[in-house]
Amino acid sequence: MNHTIDSIHKSEYQEVVAVWEASVRATHHFLKEEDIQYFKPRILNIYLDAVDILCIRNEKKEIIGFIGVAAHNLEMLFIHPDYRGKSIGKSLLNFALKNMQVTKVDVNEQNEQALGFYKHFGFHVVNRSEVDASGKPYPILHMELKNK
Numbered sequence: 001m002n003h004t005i006d007s008i009h010k011s012e013y014q015e016v017v018a019v020w021e022a023s024v025r026a027t028h029h030f031l032k033e034e035d036i037q038y039f040k041p042r043i044l045n046i047y048l049d050a051v052d053i054l055c056i057r058n059e060k061k062e063i064i065g066f067i068g069v070a071a072h073n074l075e076m077l078f079i080h081p082d083y084r085g086k087s088i089g090k091s092l093l094n095f096a097l098k099n100m101q102v103t104k105v106d107v108n109e110q111n112e113q114a115l116g117f118y119k120h121f122g123f124h125v126v127n128r129s130e131v132d133a134s135g136k137p138y139p140i141l142h143m144e145l146k147n148k
Contacts, residue, residue, distance in 0.1 A: 026081035
């Protein structure tokens with residue numbers, strides 16, 4: 001299936017955060033509610049402005065998945081749970097690899113589905129951090145693309 005990559009306007013950030021939250025609740029079962037509430041305003045007010053952000057929309061023009069890239073690092077890839085398994089993530093990642101020169105991604109160690117997804121695309125673990133970037137006790141796997 002061919003998906004159209006689209007830009008996101010700052011006025012749509014609330015919609016992006018809603019997709020992020022729905023995705024996190026469906027895939028990041030290791031997070032506590034207080035962690036989701038901690039990250040939510042940071043996503044809205046800090047993190048989205050720190051990345052080049054693009055999305056895929058449904059037929060109603062609603063955002064159903066998005067990526068955020070900074071300095072060749074895939075910082076965000078989140079898909080609304082109603083659209084998982086429909087190649088949205090694959091389309092976004094392929095676009096980022098081809099057009100945004102992504103070569104690195106950090107993944108929560110407990111998110112085994114994401115780990116497998118990135119390995120499928122040729123990423124491999126090069127390092128591990130005991131805590132995430134916020135100092136929370138969620139180990140992060142630092143992945144890079146294998147040299148081809």
